[in-house]
Amino acid sequence: MPPIIPSPDRTVSLxxxxxxxxxxxVLAALQVFHxxxxxxxxxxxxxxxxxxxxxxxAARFVLVSSREDFRxxxxxDPVTALLRHSVLVEDGDTHDWLRRSMNPALHKSMMMRxxxxxxxxxxxxxxxxxDGSTRDMLVEMRRIALLIxxxxxxxxxxxxxxxxxxxxxLKSIQYISPGLWVIWPGTPRPGxxxxxxxxxxxxxxxxxxxxxxxxxxxDLLGMLITIPDMTDDLIRDQLLTMLIAGHDTSTxxxxxxxxxxxxxxxxxxxxxxxxxxxLGQEVPxxxxxxxxxxxxQVLHEALRLYPPIHLGQRRAAVDLEFQGYxxxxxxxxxxxxxxxxxxxxxxxxxxxxxxxxxxxENRPQPYxxxxxxxxxxxxxxxxxxxxxxxxxxxxILQQTTLTLAQDNVHAHMGATLEPRPGVMMRIQRQIQRSxxxxx
Numbered sequence: 001m002p003p004i005i006p007s008p009d010r011t012v013s014l015x016x017x018x019x020x021x022x023x024x025x026v027l028a029a030l031q032v033f034h035x036x037x038x039x040x041x042x043x044x045x046x047x048x049x050x051x052x053x054x055x056x057x058a059a060r061f062v063l064v065s066s067r068e069d070f071r072x073x074x075x076x077d078p079v080t081a082l083l084r085h086s087v088l089v090e091d092g093d094t095h096d097w098l099r100r101s102m103n104p105a106l107h108k109s110m111m112m113r114x115x116x117x118x119x120x121x122x123x124x125x126x127x128x129x130x131d132g133s134t135r136d137m138l139v140e141m142r143r144i145a146l147l148i149x150x151x152x153x154x155x156x157x158x159x160x161x162x163x164x165x166x167x168x169x170l171k172s173i174q175y176i177s178p179g180l181w182v183i184w185p186g187t188p189r190p191g192x193x194x195x196x197x198x199x200x201x202x203x204x205x206x207x208x209x210x211x212x213x214x215x216x217x218x219d220l221l222g223m224l225i226t227i228p229d230m231t232d233d234l235i236r237d238q239l240l241t242m243l244i245a246g247h248d249t250s251t252x253x254x255x256x257x258x259x260x261x262x263x264x265x266x267x268x269x270x271x272x273x274x275x276x277x278x279l280g281q282e283v284p285x286x287x288x289x290x291x292x293x294x295x296x297q298v299l300h301e302a303l304r305l306y307p308p309i310h311l312g313q314r315r316a317a318v319d320l321e322f323q324g325y326x327x328x329x330x331x332x333x334x335x336x337x338x339x340x341x342x343x344x345x346x347x348x349x350x351x352x353x354x355x356x357x358x359x360x361e362n363r364p365q366p367y368x369x370x371x372x373x374x375x376x377x378x379x380x381x382x383x384x385x386x387x388x389x390x391x392x393x394x395x396i397l398q399q400t401t402l403t404l405a406q407d408n409v410h411a412h413m414g415a416t417l418e419p420r421p422g423v424m425m426r427i428q429r430q431i432q433r434s435x436x437x438x439x
Contacts, residue, residue, distance in 0.1 A: 005325045016029035024420075065143060073091055082244075112286050117151050124159070131426070210222065249308040252306070258423055294355065309373070313334050
């Protein structure tokens with residue numbers, strides 16, 4: 001008879017509760033469970049008994065070796081209800097077709113044409129920051145990420161509609177964030193219908209407008225409307241996925257990076273010196289950002305400490321075996337990227353900010369570093385997000401010096417892992433307006 005997957009007893013549970021209350025994060029409780037129970041354990045709550053996995057062996061198991069035996073789609077989840085038939089929640093041939101349809105818009109060959117737009121959208125927000133003011137970088141990075149995503153992938157300027165769509169976008173993120181629905185599927189979700197309908201109306205409006213005047217198919221929306229079997233409903237599902245998941249992950253990465261730089265002024269000075277010596281006040285190009293080696297290390301370390309998608313979730317399609325334990329068909333299986341990124345067996349001083357661990361001579365062991373997932377279903381927008389982060393941070397550091405205004409930040413498990421209550425930073429302008437000119 002196979003051994004029973006370990007579950008936390010009363011002593012371990014109390015220790016986890018103390019950590020949760022002290023650090024104000026469920027991740028602290030998961031860290032206790034991992035430290036006490038190992039790389040496989042099972043949460044045991046009424047109606048909620050997921051199998052939790054972590055570590056490189058688990059990542060390889062879920063993402064590669066047994067990936068065909070897991071399902072992404074879960075009909076009881078709000079993620080599926082919101083995204084419907086998105087590439088993110090489809091399996092098998094449907095997923096593969098959707099991904100092939102979207103890949104060209106996110107290919108490396110497209111990044112060069114996106115970089116100028118990324119800089120311009122960043123400048124549009126940065127120029128509103130008054131010298132000596134204090135801004136919440138969680139909010140500011142969301143503004144930038146939304147402008148960039150909409151203009152590069154949909155060819156839509158969100159500026160006139162940003163204010164009226166701000167709350168619907170935040171409500172959609174809240175709708176798919178962890179909550180009681182995870183434990184008890186079918187939990188009533190009042191207060192969302194009107195906001196989600198407003199977002200849907202907007203997306204269908206831009207789809208209809210683009211069909212009426214197609215223009216050049218050199219962006220995601222333009223490419224999707226050329227595909228014969230791609231209905232407006234299916235296009236809506238892909239656009240909403242990119243709008244929500246795409247901008248929210250970038251928001252998290254940018255705001256966490258600024259927080260970590262604010263916490264470590266020496267690193268802030270070093271990365272700013274690199275940006276200014278490499279770029280001056282020139283608009284960053286793809287070629288020039290490749291020379292920002294220390295900024296690249298900082299971004300990798302931010303992704304290690306605070307991966308925006310910190311947890312992967314699947315359903316076991318068949319009975320599975322992992323490390324001698326049986327995972328029954330139908331079980332909810334979660335693998336923790338956050339815990340894997342902080343395992344002392346693979347990372348020295350795992351909880352410390354050390355960008356130098358990503359020097360070119362240091363290569364993480366396979367499946368120990370997974371900020372964009374892994375295997376055939378790794379994040380479709382991984383390259384886009386990394387290029388965007390470098391461009392945006394470069395423009396910020398070219399024009400401002402930022403200092404952390406308050407340090408009461410904790411990791412919040414929303415749709416992504418985000419800094420709460422925000423990242424308040426004081427702004428000192430280096431130049432009053434960007435020297436850049438755009439066509």
